[in-house]
Amino acid sequence: xxxxxxxxxxxxxxxxxxxxxxVVASNLANADAVAGPDGQGYKARQVVFQTVPMGTxxxxxxxxxAITESNExxxxxxxxxxxxxxxxxxxxxxxxxxxxxxxxxxxxxxxYQNNVEVMNTAKTLLLKTLQMxx
Amino acid sequence: MFxxxxxxxxxxxxxxxxRAERQRIIASNIANxxxxxxxxxxxxxxxxxxxxxxxSGGELPKLKMxxxxxxxxxxxxxxxxxxxxxxxxxxxxxxxxxxxxxxxSADGNSVxxxxxxxSFVDNSVRYESTLRFINGQSKTILSAIQGQ
Numbered sequence: 001x002x003x004x005x006x007x008x009x010x011x012x013x014x015x016x017x018x019x020x021x022x023v024v025a026s027n028l029a030n031a032d033a034v035a036g037p038d039g040q041g042y043k044a045r046q047v048v049f050q051t052v053p054m055g056t057x058x059x060x061x062x063x064x065x066a067i068t069e070s071n072e073x074x075x076x077x078x079x080x081x082x083x084x085x086x087x088x089x090x091x092x093x094x095x096x097x098x099x100x101x102x103x104x105x106x107x108x109x110x111x112y113q114n115n116v117e118v119m120n121t122a123k124t125l126l127l128k129t130l131q132m133x134x
Numbered sequence: 135m136f137x138x139x140x141x142x143x144x145x146x147x148x149x150x151x152x153r154a155e156r157q158r159i160i161a162s163n164i165a166n167x168x169x170x171x172x173x174x175x176x177x178x179x180x181x182x183x184x185x186x187x188x189x190s191g192g193e194l195p196k197l198k199m200x201x202x203x204x205x206x207x208x209x210x211x212x213x214x215x216x217x218x219x220x221x222x223x224x225x226x227x228x229x230x231x232x233x234x235x236x237x238x239s240a241d242g243n244s245v246x247x248x249x250x251x252x253s254f255v256d257n258s259v260r261y262e263s264t265l266r267f268i269n270g271q272s273k274t275i276l277s278a279i280q281g282q
């Protein structure tokens with residue numbers, strides 16, 4: 001039943017994509033977060049995917065290799081009355097770009113759907129194979 | 135005599151194994167659609183089938199007794215029969231190739247998701263048709279045996 005490993009491959013992809021979606025959710029939730037007392041605001045996070053060999057040569061799953069933090073400058077807003085304002089009267093907000101995150105979210109959700117579709121097809125085919133000769 | 139009756143079944147069984155293999159390769163491509171640097175693979179079905187059965191395109195399948203040992207199983211008794219089927223190592227060289235990039239991407243990933251999805255559907259339909267061939271042939275043999 002060589003097709004059974006499709007569930008491992010697509011399952012790894014679904015898990016990786018859901019982790020990506022998790023990171024997007026965390027970024028969007030913190031899009032308007034203000035920097036703490038140390039002056040460091042929330043840094044947007046990104047997942048890095050990596051191929052994982054599974055069994056034979058051309059069978060490859062995927063995993064999240066690392067989660068990196070963006071080094072973009074923080075968004076600075078002049079608001080001297082804000083409790084978190086620094087000596088010059090600027091407030092540091094997170095460096096999350098909401099447009100980028102929305103695009104990332106759509107891409108993650110489409111990839112997730114694709115892999116679920118693959119698993120459904122594999123399941124249908126395997127069930128038909130089990131009925132062979134009946 | 136029985137080998138003659140089931141030789142057609144053997145041919146379709148080989149085709150079915152290859153279809154499953156291709157399905158797995160395409161699933162890997164779809165899983166890695168967002169992985170930087172991943173190179174999409176594909177199976178040349180015609181090439182792979184003729185490697186496996188020793189039949190080149192256009193000819194009718196010849197009678198061939200499968201005697202290949204291996205297949206991931208180990209014979210612990212000399213009376214054990216070898217299982218017919220595909221070994222992963224048999225699939226190599228010209229049959230397993232790389233998909234040609236139609237729109238190069240900046241991160242070096244060569245998966246074309248539209249094409250992969252189309253190939254996936256195409257392959258699953260062909261898998262099912264091979265299954266139906268096998269089912270039909272086994273029903274024919276069964277009705278011949280029962281003679282009713």
